[in-house]
Amino acid sequence: MLGSLFGRKEEHAGANNNAASRTQVLDHVSRSLSRQRPQSRNSGLLGWLASTQSQILARRVGRGGDATETHQREVLISLAFSVAPSNMMCFILNSLIVTVMLQSQPRTSSNWSAESPPTSPALRPISPQNFYDSPIRLAPATPHMLGARADENKYRMRLLTDRMFSPRDKHHIPLVSLGPSVFSDSSKSAEKVIQLLRCDVLKNGKIVRDETLWIQGNKIVDGATLFFAGVKPDQVIDLGGATAGQRRPLVVPGFIDVQINGYFGYDFAEQSKLEEGLDVVAKGLLKYGVTSFLPTVVSSLPQTYQEVLPIIDAKRGRRSGHAEIIGAHLEGPFIAPCKKGAHNIDYFRSAPNGFADLIECYGKYLDPSSSVQKDDNVVKIITVAPELEGMLGAIEGIKKEWGDKIAVSLGHTECNYEQAEKSVESGVTMITHLFNAMHPFYHREPGPMGVIGFSSLPRNTKKPFFGVIADGVHTSPSSIRVAYNAYPEGAMLVTDAMAGAGLDGDEFMLGSMHVERKGPMEVVIAGTNTLAGSVATMPFCIANLVKFAGCSLAEAVNAATITPAKSLGIYGKKGSLMPGADADFVILDQLSDVDESAFRVARVFFAGEEVFTVA
């Protein structure tokens, strides 16, 4: 009788795949069982029952039903109550099997994500706090939010409220009694977070008023992202409000100087004291706000380059307390003899064999087949005179082998406008100290200056960046005004400082040449009137550019930060205060409402630590 009863129900279940009918079947089964008297039950019947039940459940599970969990549990419980203790073992085994099959349900994405969070070792302090870290992320990034939340997910582990209200968190932490002590562990990790308050910040070349700047480790980060991820700053620097008659302090990126021949008595073409000189200059430049620079090697013999460049290469990179040496600027020897300036004419040469001559002179640093890595070359800029024999081919060779990694600059040249234009088409992207040591500007023969004046060059060539030495001695202020206003985005401030810069003496050695000081900011080759480089400092040049060119302080600072960075292809990492940039910045104060060019370098930060404070 029982068998037929169950047989009929089985057919029903088999024929009709409706979940409701299956429910009915299981209900019938459980009710029938509860009506049974203990004596009529035997293990065989129960075993058959168990298998039926599991088949039905398996079919339900196999179809991915996920709303029936509670129902299945009810059925199991009802079956359990109807079973005599002697048959409990069968039943337990059966329910175990069913439970295992239930567990093998695929997890739907609405429950939790299968990914594990990307955490960098530096951000996870090893501390009891890790005990609360949930291994499962609550809100995995979706494609359209990847950019926005990629950084933030790193910090989600520190978001306390997330952990408190996550479904996996069984630890009930009182919300209110948590004070700053919970986050004091953040100082254990290597990344210290600094917040600057109440500053005007130069962002993207424009002043943003009343801003905050967040620095983590040695990079600038987005404050909102860190804040909403629960990170508190370890150090808060309040720059204070504006006082009467003075503007708020201005935070600007660290200055970049692409042409420094020497400083503080050291000359970079002299190999004997070069290592010491690079260290001293790198340390000393910080007080002028220069946080990155390119040591410049004047025209020399090939073996000098073989000796000097490896030393500069070894000093590259970020070192605490030193301005960063980005690479070397090779000024010469492929330059025009009639525009030698303060270089030694004996070392000049042309390139009849084109690119091969350059390789022969500079050695492995220009040889594409050498061990020097393509994107890790110490040589960053080469100054050439394009009218020399074979130079256009050499320039094209450089561009072909090294692409954007080496910038070719036009300088110490007597080329006319057409030759300058051709060289820009061949790959010249910069002009070394515009107006100095080059063909003068004549209205029917503009020389290299004409390349700046063009609204756009033929065949879509980009106008080159140009450096100006704005010390009032090398170029007349009105020439700077004309050049700057012709192409403001391309104007770069360089100091072209020589070994006597930063010193107070009257006589120095520049390479093998005697130079003497003629005026407070003027040094000439001894006995002549030829300028021998400058003793200008970068803040002096910036103030002068404001006065000469009539631009704002922000624009003058752009000429010392954004434009040099763009010319070297490192804008974004340097010369910028946007998130992701290196934390090299300068705080200028004593700004005046009356005199746009007045400022003082008050504090200099390199890699997130303060390296200079004005007394």
Added chain:
Amino acid sequence: MRLIIKDNYDDVCRYTSEYILNRINEFNPSPERPFVIGLPTGSSPLGVYKKLVHFHREGMLSFKNVITFNMDEYVHLPRDHPESYHSFMWENLFKHVDIPPQNVNILDGNAKDLERECTEYEAKIAAVGGIELFLGGIGPDGHIAFNEPGSSLSSRTRIKTLAYETIIANSRFFGGDVNKVPKLSLTVGVGTVMDAREVVILISGAGKALALAKCIEEGVNHMWTVSAIQLHPRGMIVCDDDATLELHVKTVKYFKSIEKVHRLLTTEESKVGMDGKVRYSATSK
């Protein structure tokens, strides 16, 4: 309900910010007993935030033990989008003050489970002991937060579609393009706001005049959801002259005449404190 009528928007902001300053300082928050405040977004509270930042910079106000709950947030707008309410609060308030990040609560419009986000938000409010003061604005259709006309007056934090009028009003922040404005939002409910121990509503401008009139002179009505403030034991509306354009002259005169008493309550020499307790000397609590 108290109605404070000021001359212009600047006075409204000054009054409200001074009121909040005095409220927080009298409450004297500590880590065990923080001051829980609800904050709005939009153009009305901008002046209030500026002045609160100014108070903080003068050293008069500290946010160390202040817990904030924001009213609303758009759904599926990236958190760092310049028009998201996270960005708004960061730019206008949190960036400048010393509020600890864990004290800041804003609904997450990009949560995987939006309904759970809403219920958890209610739970968070309950966990800190309820909101002490809820600051809010009003829309031209009389809505508070995104509780559009027709919202239940006992509603809690939930997902809400935005009314067309609100989308048009907000399109000015999205470049005038109506299609760029999000159509869904998470918002605290009218019930959530009215559960706060005090409610302060900012109403300024002639565009809100009709809403103000409907909310305080007519009955409690779900078409003008701010009218629920009539049932709140400690409601306050701060408005400027332009917003009273649709009120009866009698109403305006009545509330202005008792403003003198209101003014006394916010000065240091006041005998009655913010919480209504009588003080026997100016400095005792």
